[in-house]
Amino acid sequence: MLSTEEIKEIEHAIKLVPHKKAASVEALKVVQEHRRWVSDESLRDVAKFLDMSPEELDSVATFYNMIFRKEVGKHVILVCDSISCWVMGYENLRDQLFNRLGIKYGETTPDGLFTVLPNCCLGTCDCAPAFMIDHDLYRNVKEEQLEEILKRYD
Amino acid sequence: MEKPLTEHIRKDGRPLTLKEYEAIGGYQALRKMLKMTPKEVQALVKDSNLRGRGGAGFSTGLKWSFVPQDDTKPKYLITNADEMEPGTFKDRILLECTPHQLIEGMICAAYAIQANISYVYLRWAYKTAAQAILNAIDEAENAGYLGKNILGSGYDLEMHLHTGVGRYMCGEETALLNSLEGKRANPRAKPPFPQVSGLFGRPTIVNNVETLCCLPHIINNGSEWFKKLSLTADAGTKLYGVSGKVKKPGAWELPMGVTLRELIEEHAGGMQDGLKFRGALPGGASTDFLVEQHLDVKMDYTSVAAAGSRLGTGTVVVLDDKTCPVGFVKNLEHFFAQESCGFCTPCREGLPWVEKILTAIDAGEGNSDDIKLLEHHTRYLGPGNTFCAFAPGAMEPLQSALKYFRDDFEKHIHDKKCSYKLIANALIHEAS
Amino acid sequence: MVTIYIDNKPYEVKPGKNLLETCLTLGFDLPYFCWHPALGSVGACRQCAVKMFKDADDKTGRLVMSCMEGVTNNQRISISDKTAVDFREGVIEWLMTNHPHDCAVCDEGGSCHLQDMTVMTGHAYRRFNFKKRTHVNQNLGPFINHEMNRCIQCYRCVRFYKDHAGGEDLDVFASKNNVYFGRSEPGTLESEFSGNLSEVCPTGVFTDKTLKSHYTRKWDLTMAPSICQHCSLGCNIIAGERYGDLRMIANRYHGDINGYFICDRGRFGYEFVNAPNRIRQPLHMGQPVDESQMISEISTLLTNSKVIVIGSPRASLQSNFALKKLVGVASFHKGVSQQEQALMELAASILKDGSVHALTMKETEKADAVFILGEDLTNTAPMLALAVRQSVRQQPMLEVSKLSIPEWNDAAARELIQDKKGPLFIATVVETKLDNIATRTFRAAPQDIARLGFAVANLIDSSSPAVANLSEDEKMLADSIAKSLLTAERPAIISGTSCQSDAVLRAAANVASALHKQNKNTGIVLTLPESNSLGLALMGGQSLNAAFEKVKTDQVDTVIILENDLYRHGHAKIIDEFLSKCKSVIVIDHSTNATTSKAQWNIPAGTFAESDGMMVNNEGRTQRFFQVYEKPTIKESWRWIMNIGSAVGNTSIQQWKNFDSVTTAMAHEENLFSGIEKVSPLSNFRMIDGQRVPREPHRYSGRTAMLANVAVSEPKPPEDQDSGLSYTMEGTRALAPSTMIPFFWSPGWNSVQSVNKYQEEVGAALRGGNPGVRLFATTSSQSQYFNEVPEKFKPGENKLWIVPIHHIYGSEELSAKSNSVSKRVSQPYILINAEDAANLQLSEGQVIEFEMDGQSIKLPVMLSTSISMGLAGIPIGLPKLSFIDCPGWGLLNK
Numbered sequence A: 001m002l003s004t005e006e007i008k009e010i011e012h013a014i015k016l017v018p019h020k021k022a023a024s025v026e027a028l029k030v031v032q033e034h035r036r037w038v039s040d041e042s043l044r045d046v047a048k049f050l051d052m053s054p055e056e057l058d059s060v061a062t063f064y065n066m067i068f069r070k071e072v073g074k075h076v077i078l079v080c081d082s083i084s085c086w087v088m089g090y091e092n093l094r095d096q097l098f099n100r101l102g103i104k105y106g107e108t109t110p111d112g113l114f115t116v117l118p119n120c121c122l123g124t125c126d127c128a129p130a131f132m133i134d135h136d137l138y139r140n141v142k143e144e145q146l147e148e149i150l151k152r153y154d
Numbered sequence B: 001m002e003k004p005l006t007e008h009i010r011k012d013g014r015p016l017t018l019k020e021y022e023a024i025g026g027y028q029a030l031r032k033m034l035k036m037t038p039k040e041v042q043a044l045v046k047d048s049n050l051r052g053r054g055g056a057g058f059s060t061g062l063k064w065s066f067v068p069q070d071d072t073k074p075k076y077l078i079t080n081a082d083e084m085e086p087g088t089f090k091d092r093i094l095l096e097c098t099p100h101q102l103i104e105g106m107i108c109a110a111y112a113i114q115a116n117i118s119y120v121y122l123r124w125a126y127k128t129a130a131q132a133i134l135n136a137i138d139e140a141e142n143a144g145y146l147g148k149n150i151l152g153s154g155y156d157l158e159m160h161l162h163t164g165v166g167r168y169m170c171g172e173e174t175a176l177l178n179s180l181e182g183k184r185a186n187p188r189a190k191p192p193f194p195q196v197s198g199l200f201g202r203p204t205i206v207n208n209v210e211t212l213c214c215l216p217h218i219i220n221n222g223s224e225w226f227k228k229l230s231l232t233a234d235a236g237t238k239l240y241g242v243s244g245k246v247k248k249p250g251a252w253e254l255p256m257g258v259t260l261r262e263l264i265e266e267h268a269g270g271m272q273d274g275l276k277f278r279g280a281l282p283g284g285a286s287t288d289f290l291v292e293q294h295l296d297v298k299m300d301y302t303s304v305a306a307a308g309s310r311l312g313t314g315t316v317v318v319l320d321d322k323t324c325p326v327g328f329v330k331n332l333e334h335f336f337a338q339e340s341c342g343f344c345t346p347c348r349e350g351l352p353w354v355e356k357i358l359t360a361i362d363a364g365e366g367n368s369d370d371i372k373l374l375e376h377h378t379r380y381l382g383p384g385n386t387f388c389a390f391a392p393g394a395m396e397p398l399q400s401a402l403k404y405f406r407d408d409f410e411k412h413i414h415d416k417k418c419s420y421k422l423i424a425n426a427l428i429h430e431a432s
Numbered sequence C: 001m002v003t004i005y006i007d008n009k010p011y012e013v014k015p016g017k018n019l020l021e022t023c024l025t026l027g028f029d030l031p032y033f034c035w036h037p038a039l040g041s042v043g044a045c046r047q048c049a050v051k052m053f054k055d056a057d058d059k060t061g062r063l064v065m066s067c068m069e070g071v072t073n074n075q076r077i078s079i080s081d082k083t084a085v086d087f088r089e090g091v092i093e094w095l096m097t098n099h100p101h102d103c104a105v106c107d108e109g110g111s112c113h114l115q116d117m118t119v120m121t122g123h124a125y126r127r128f129n130f131k132k133r134t135h136v137n138q139n140l141g142p143f144i145n146h147e148m149n150r151c152i153q154c155y156r157c158v159r160f161y162k163d164h165a166g167g168e169d170l171d172v173f174a175s176k177n178n179v180y181f182g183r184s185e186p187g188t189l190e191s192e193f194s195g196n197l198s199e200v201c202p203t204g205v206f207t208d209k210t211l212k213s214h215y216t217r218k219w220d221l222t223m224a225p226s227i228c229q230h231c232s233l234g235c236n237i238i239a240g241e242r243y244g245d246l247r248m249i250a251n252r253y254h255g256d257i258n259g260y261f262i263c264d265r266g267r268f269g270y271e272f273v274n275a276p277n278r279i280r281q282p283l284h285m286g287q288p289v290d291e292s293q294m295i296s297e298i299s300t301l302l303t304n305s306k307v308i309v310i311g312s313p314r315a316s317l318q319s320n321f322a323l324k325k326l327v328g329v330a331s332f333h334k335g336v337s338q339q340e341q342a343l344m345e346l347a348a349s350i351l352k353d354g355s356v357h358a359l360t361m362k363e364t365e366k367a368d369a370v371f372i373l374g375e376d377l378t379n380t381a382p383m384l385a386l387a388v389r390q391s392v393r394q395q396p397m398l399e400v401s402k403l404s405i406p407e408w409n410d411a412a413a414r415e416l417i418q419d420k421k422g423p424l425f426i427a428t429v430v431e432t433k434l435d436n437i438a439t440r441t442f443r444a445a446p447q448d449i450a451r452l453g454f455a456v457a458n459l460i461d462s463s464s465p466a467v468a469n470l471s472e473d474e475k476m477l478a479d480s481i482a483k484s485l486l487t488a489e490r491p492a493i494i495s496g497t498s499c500q501s502d503a504v505l506r507a508a509a510n511v512a513s514a515l516h517k518q519n520k521n522t523g524i525v526l527t528l529p530e531s532n533s534l535g536l537a538l539m540g541g542q543s544l545n546a547a548f549e550k551v552k553t554d555q556v557d558t559v560i561i562l563e564n565d566l567y568r569h570g571h572a573k574i575i576d577e578f579l580s581k582c583k584s585v586i587v588i589d590h591s592t593n594a595t596t597s598k599a600q601w602n603i604p605a606g607t608f609a610e611s612d613g614m615m616v617n618n619e620g621r622t623q624r625f626f627q628v629y630e631k632p633t634i635k636e637s638w639r640w641i642m643n644i645g646s647a648v649g650n651t652s653i654q655q656w657k658n659f660d661s662v663t664t665a666m667a668h669e670e671n672l673f674s675g676i677e678k679v680s681p682l683s684n685f686r687m688i689d690g691q692r693v694p695r696e697p698h699r700y701s702g703r704t705a706m707l708a709n710v711a712v713s714e715p716k717p718p719e720d721q722d723s724g725l726s727y728t729m730e731g732t733r734a735l736a737p738s739t740m741i742p743f744f745w746s747p748g749w750n751s752v753q754s755v756n757k758y759q760e761e762v763g764a765a766l767r768g769g770n771p772g773v774r775l776f777a778t779t780s781s782q783s784q785y786f787n788e789v790p791e792k793f794k795p796g797e798n799k800l801w802i803v804p805i806h807h808i809y810g811s812e813e814l815s816a817k818s819n820s821v822s823k824r825v826s827q828p829y830i831l832i833n834a835e836d837a838a839n840l841q842l843s844e845g846q847v848i849e850f851e852m853d854g855q856s857i858k859l860p861v862m863l864s865t866s867i868s869m870g871l872a873g874i875p876i877g878l879p880k881l882s883f884i885d886c887p888g889w890g891l892l893n894k
């Protein structure tokens, strides 16, 4: 069931485009904003709301990297793995992150706090290496800062 | 040195408010333009020699002229703010710091093609930019710069922000249209070009952020002024950037046509201590390497092309002598293989193969046929062979790496190991 | 015509086509995957690359995808250019990187487009030595098997299923080299056209699950050209047998009718032929009897008793005709209910009249405004629904051509059109699957649908009868329908017999006639209940009720029933009475049913697979189906009758020898059927070298070993007395006459894609013309209007007006017996308007009892918001439901 808040936001998105289906990506984003990820059930609900079949909507949902069709943790860490960060040695940072959290890409910590995902270029190449946690961008990250950064999230 | 695009950017990076923007002459171009006919605006921009800053460098005025002149509605103007090309971080600055400049530019472009609806297609990761743009659109609407009957001119324009959900393909203008329509971001066949059949099947122009930001200045100061900003025949200033192991990575607005050497040695402060310049991608991940012999190439569309590469986005990624070129290219091809939309065969199947070969070589598991196979791919994933420009772009760094760093590939295969890694490990050892 | 140069040789070709189809038409072997003649081009697979040169001096050229380039005058291309050849091989190499190479266990193996193209491009050596990616498969229901690892990502499946057929539950998921084609979750594919995936998919991802259940290589099938038996459209099919079982139905291309596709009822309904309880030998009182004994006993019976016969709308012309000849027209009864007979004769008279052109299915696709009266096409004439789906693209396509985007550029056309649709108006009793593309829909009782039709006709031509007491809404709707039809260039009016209303048919005829006065390009399509209803309607004869009467009044003691389960055409009580009153009941049929179980004599008729025959489809086209295989104890109904007729000394029947003579006799004796002898070449037809056309491909394997468990010597194959086809692989491989093509094959083209080689031009008519003879000429006369405008429907007190609802799976008799189809048959129900239900205090699923002409019927309630108040819908024809003579009042038992 979509919440009234979600419905309100989806309806707003529909207003900006000529037909309902065109709001599909927006609608998925709305649900994800509220629930962190898009479950099969939410997918069906959104599809119904947009007069689409679950197939048609899922076809769109599964195409995009940032629509999560599997459950993610409370905070999603997106590690930039693109060229400038690679040159600047992001791999050490990544490994340290894996060690600290005890998980690898695509996994969620047992306490459900963090999910780590690889991500392409975050557009802050002059401040590599970089990663994002939820909406926060961290640049020029030194390995020794990691602990302190992670502590901000609970 | 004039820096029309960035001179008013605040040191703290906070976006200029409408008031601040107006105080430095903001929205004067709009007022001026509304007195011109759309045709005159097009002519002015065409005359200014502005070339698209999204990477392809196509003449902006010329592109606009393909939009049918009739007044059937709707027509669309879209800002391509999907900046996702690895190594590129220039549009972010404009989006975050001077959103009103972009909005004014968009109104100019929309007016020139008589579009009444416009979208900013923004990359999801640019959270700060999203907020800045939303605020700015609000402010502009309230001030009468957007909406119905702009400044009493009778011209209407609505503007919306659309944030993507992450795929490099969305930056390709036709894939972007599909994405905006709520579909999978597969590219579209051209022809028909978006100028005649674009968003929702209607005439549409897609322009890059930086391209659009140039427009208010061209309208304010004229096309001659704009041309004179440049050191070469390609007009205007350009936002250049440098990343990699240089002393001062960053982005700067400079006259079009500064040399690669000046960028790296002066603006980026030169290579980090103990490292030597080995090569660079002049404009993002999908451009061919330039090497030492090219350091004095002028960084404009024509000159970089003449040197066998593309200016692309003008944001340089530097390769130093302690970084493995095979690993470098492997990282790029991994990116491309991951980001392929999966529509056409060569791209969908060829890129993962290329990545696998590079991974094998990098891990010391390459074999003697691998270079031939890589070359096969650079040939057959070339322009025209694939559905869109994505895969040919992916091949540019690879083909030039095979040209300039071939020894490294051969050595990896022959030695069955990557000696750069040994150096790196040794360095780590030394440090600890 | 324009000139193009292919490898420096000039060719005169038609402009407007793309290079790929042009090259294929010219006979070149150019590989392709994503392009499909009915789906157009999208340029995804990159398999069809050729070199294109600017001019004669350009020696470098550039690769282009031939499917994405239109032909232009003086164009220069090379197919054999080294880069192009290498690139095409490279594309296969890429496609094969993840392909499982499981041809040996793949149902597609040996008839696989991917295999053919691999061989064609010469790719043989594997350079990819990494791990393959794999996928999980889905259970897609009883019709289609899914094996995703074989996918080469050509996107054809979704383009057919979604874009062409309007299906919503198959799509492409994920991206990069992980794209996945399937459903969101495993489950039965909902589209009525899902079976086409097995032919559209160029490899073994989507295959025919029924074939899999008794699998044989497709080249090991004995095949014959046939006609689908499961509705009145007459789609052309190929039927294939091995070891005495029918194993597969495939599409047989027909440029005017079904094109490249058939519906799932047509593809999977065939399993009734293999049913274990088929009647496979002569039976007397349920016990096997010798054939000659049976014939002699029956002929004695016939000579010494008063005989009537009952024909069938699902039996061939020949069988019905033979039966009629056996006893004379006065004793020949049509074997359908009064109601049904009246409707099919009315439909026949409208079509025969010929003033409005009866559209082919291809023409219906091209109609630019469509008005459907009373038909839920998806369930009554499925392929026509598919045609209508294409028709709504006609008006928007004008915009496409305005921008000079060629029609074949499918992706560009769809992006430009978006969801714009041309005019389509649907007036039916309940919602239909086509509603989602309709401009407007109208839900009402058949009477009111007819009234709307009459009103539209009257608005188009005021000399047609006017309709009193229309509501404002109806007036506005009629007005907008009339306007749309009048502004169209090629309007089509579609109706039929399925809502059992003569008024609806008349209204449709009036609209068509009125429109035709203004626009000569107007077309009409009427659907009929069964595969040969129209043929039967044209044959003369008496009604079934007359037969009942004759028996009641002791004028009869023997009845011969031809391929007809009377219990589907009359009340069980009446039929029971009728059959028990007859002293001898002789039933000629192939499948057991309520009627066959009451017979003293069961004569084992051939199904279409074991028979030669002809049927008349809904456009009045007579088409022939050929016997696929011989069964010693089974014969065509007409042949049994011929033998019996000879034995009783019927002099005209004694002249008959084989199919030709029955057919020619019919053509000569029955005015309306003159010309049917030309439907197919005569039985003495031989190919140019004196040989027959083989039913088996020359790759057919193991023939000499097939019966080795019985005898080591290979028995003499049967000889076909009725056609120029042979029962073996012996014969000529050259192009057979278009009616006689048993399968499509061409060197290097082992899959169905070889049909290209049989067409005059890719996607056009078969070489030698599309099969069939149309019986009705279009005349230039102006027809009379029907004047009987019905009264407005008025809901009753404590009663509901019962109307028929059709189901693609279940309402048709034979397909419902098919194992796979039976799994899709719905349970009986009565559909009631939700408000009515509330008033009657009924809820979903609750069983309700009502009386209808003497019968008491109990059915669970199903609620609907679309059916009008006062109406109730009943799924007629379902195996579990007895005959209900609707429409009519059902009195509620409180």
Ligand SMILES: Cc1cc2nc3c(=O)[nH]c(=O)nc-3n(C[C@H](O)[C@H](O)[C@H](O)COP(=O)(O)O)c2cc1C
Pocket (backbone or CB within 6 Å): B051, B052, B053, B054, B055, B056, B057, B058, B060, B080, B081, B082, B083, B084, B085, B168, B169, B170, B171, B172, B173, B174, B206, B207, B208, B209, B211, B212, B388, B389, B390, B393
């Ligand atoms: C794979 C691919 C990705 C692209 N990504 C971007 C992008 O992120 N931003 C952008 O402005 N242009 C991008 N482009 C270029 C656009 O297709 C288009 O040319 C550009 O937006 C036009 O704007 P301009 O004329 O102002 O340069 C990309 C092109 C390709 C082939």
Ligand code: SF4
Pocket (backbone or CB within 6 Å): C150, C151, C152, C153, C154, C155, C156, C157, C158, C181, C200, C201, C202, C203, C205, C206
């Ligand atoms: S499943 Fe078949 S039709 Fe669909 S993309 Fe794969 S190969 Fe093509």
Ligand code: FES
Pocket (backbone or CB within 6 Å): C020, C031, C032, C033, C034, C035, C042, C043, C044, C045, C046, C047, C048, C049, C065, C066, C067, C068
């Ligand atoms: S058939 Fe031409 S690209 Fe697929």
